[in-house]
Amino acid sequence: MPEAAHPHATADTPSATGPTGAAPPAKAPLTGAPPASARPGLVLATVSVCQLMVTLDASIVNIALPAMGESLGFADSSLPWVVNAYALAFGGLLLLGGRIADLVGHRRAVLAGLVLFGLASVLGGFAQSPAQLVAARAGQGVAAAVLAPIGLTLIMVTFAEGAARARALGIWSMVTAGGSALGVLLGGVLTDLLDWRWVFFVNAPIVLVGLALALRSVPAVRPPLAGRPDVLGAVLGTVSMTVLVYGLMETDRHPWGSARTLGTLGAAVLLGLLFLVWEARFARTPIVRLGVLRARTAWVSSLLVTLLGAGMLAGFYFCSLFLQNVLHYEPLAAGAAFVPFCAGTAAGSIVAGRLTARFGGRVTLTGALLLTALGMLWFAGLDLDSDFLTGFVGPSIVTSVGVGVCMVANTGMGTSGVDPREAGLVSGLLNAGRQCGGSIGLAVLSTVAVAATRRAATNGDDARAALAAGYDQAFLVTAGVLGVAALLAVLFVPPRRPTAPDH
Structure with a gap:
């Protein structure tokens, strides 16, 4: 099939331009339409x-x-x-x-x-x-x-x-x-x-x-891209991401202002900049073709999934700690307590497509993000007297329904109009955004929780009450992060799926 006739080709895809403005090799076949x-x-x-x-x-x-x-x-x-x-x-x-x-x-x-x-x-x-x-x-x-x-x-x-x-x-x-x-x-x-x-x-x-x-x-078709792999780009991208994740994970032992943490995160930023320069100017078959992010749907969905990843991981992590450390649930009971979350996510995922088709991406994503933020705000009200039915089920269902709708609507927006030869690239970006968002969010929110716990202990609260205060503060900040994501959705998400990338 000629490239110009392919239904998924857009002005932002490699069918129009390569990393330096030249078209990609003609021998790279399109494989977007699945075989019969x-x-x-x-x-x-x-x-x-x-x-x-x-x-x-x-x-x-x-x-x-x-x-x-x-x-x-x-x-x-x-x-x-x-x-x-x-x-x-x-x-x-x-x-x-x-x-x-x-x-x-x-x-x-x-x-x-x-x-x-x-x-x-x-x-x-x-x-x-x-x-x-x-x-x-x-x-x-x-x-x-x-x-x-x-x-x-x-x-x-x-x-x-x-x-x-x-x-x-x-x-x-x-x-x-x-x-x-x-x-x-x-x-x-x-x-x-x-x-x-x-x-x-x-x-x-x-x-x-x-x-x-x-x-x-899975059909055995020719690789969507031809040419040599971008070895240096792969090394720079991998090392920069690894150093970033490592630096964030180590903040529980080395404070954010310490020389160790600042040096590690600074090295990650420097390596990331080198990676971007290499990909934009020198790579023949780039690991990340930066032109794909000129489409508004691509960069907005990547940003939103990063913030949502922070909220999701924080929710699982701090809910689990609250159940076990404050309410003294056994591990098996704590795991079973997440069943309503699974059910709510399933419900949100099922209705997300219909909501997007009826109300458009902007309304659907904004509403879902606000619903998720509301659930986290509800979690922030947990205390020593909370129990499963009256304190945990309600915010679990509200949060999880919002998460289910967000994930489907945002992923659908981010993958719309993508050239099949770059499906792996977009998939990697969205997954990397969610993973890095979770790592960043967990590192920041753990610091918030520890600080709030220490303040509560200093004010005379017992150990359980101090822990509860720390977790509640983390939930409160998470709600704020999701609220910011909702604001970004209002400002930048197209109301309906555009027919062509927005430059």
């Missing part, structure tokens, strides 16, 4: 399995950490690296992971990601030392950095824009938000009833199902 043999239902099932595993493993180890530490002899200072190794590899490699699918082909990318995730999980289950377990978690993070963007990429190239893509994005978003909550619950069940090693072994059957689905559903 493609099975959209099985593709969506493959995507859902991959995304479930990625989000599940971001949280499933949390409740099992004490058992892991006791079994393998972790020092208290090194135990958090079971979580951090996954987050660091995942966040640092997302941009590269998103572009891999465009360079090697969708089928190869998803199969390689699944195999690597399965191997790392089995090695983690059999780990006999802290170093082996941390290495296995890093391997899972590398695989997740490939699988998370390829899932969204497959949706973009399999489902046409409109109702079909909105339904697919609804299911993808539901799995994304629900997987984290399910991970908390499943981690408690497996650790309590079996052994901590099963939080790794449980991935083996999931990987086998994913491989079987992928082999049947």
Whole structure:
């Protein structure tokens, strides 16, 4: 099919211009329309399995950490690296992971990601030392950095824009938000009833199902992009993201104003600037073609998903801490308490497409973000006398419905009009925004919570009351962040999906 006739081509895509103004190589075929043999239902099932595993493993180890530490002899200072190794590899490699699918082909990318995730999980289950377990978690993070963007990429190239893509994005978003909550619950069940090693072994059957689905559903077509991979760009992008995520994770031990933190974050900024200069001026096949961000929908959706990522991760994290540290829930009960959140996210994801079609992107996203902010504001009212039914269910449902609508509406806006050859790039940007937003938000809000807890303790509150005050302050700031996101949606989100990119 000639490039000019392709229904997804726009003025912002590489069919019009390359990184230096020249057209991309003519031999790079368009592969946006799925082959006649493609099975959209099985593709969506493959995507859902991959995304479930990625989000599940971001949280499933949390409740099992004490058992892991006791079994393998972790020092208290090194135990958090079971979580951090996954987050660091995942966040640092997302941009590269998103572009891999465009360079090697969708089928190869998803199969390689699944195999690597399965191997790392089995090695983690059999780990006999802290170093082996941390290495296995890093391997899972590398695989997740490939699988998370390829899932969204497959949706973009399999489902046409409109109702079909909105339904697919609804299911993808539901799995994304629900997987984290399910991970908390499943981690408690497996650790309590079996052994901590099963939080790794449980991935083996999931990987086998994913491989079987992928082999049947993901077509083996030529890679969307031709040419040499941008090795230097990949290194700069990966290292800058990794240093940023690492610097943010270490703020719990080194204050924001410390030389260590300022130096690390400054290095991340410098590396990021070098990456942007290289991509804009010198890369022949850039990892991130900056021209894609000239479309208003692309940069607005990336910004909003970053703020939403901060709110989502903060909500899961501080709700879990409040339940266990203030209300003294057992790990299994704390995980079960997130079931209403899963249900609300599912409901929001289901109705998001219809709301966007009826009211437009601006109204839908603004309303959903305000609803999510309202839920966080409600959480900020939790106290020592709160219980599950009267204090936790209500804000959980309000927040989760807003999250479900936001994820579908915002992802639909960000992926509209994207050239299929750059589906992996856009997927990587959106996933990187959510991951970095979560890391930044968690680092900032943890500082806020600790400061508020210390103030409350200084004023004479007992330990539980001081913790509650700290968590409530974090919820309050999270509501403010989501309120800012709603304001940005009012100012910049197009009321209806534009027919051409807005320069």
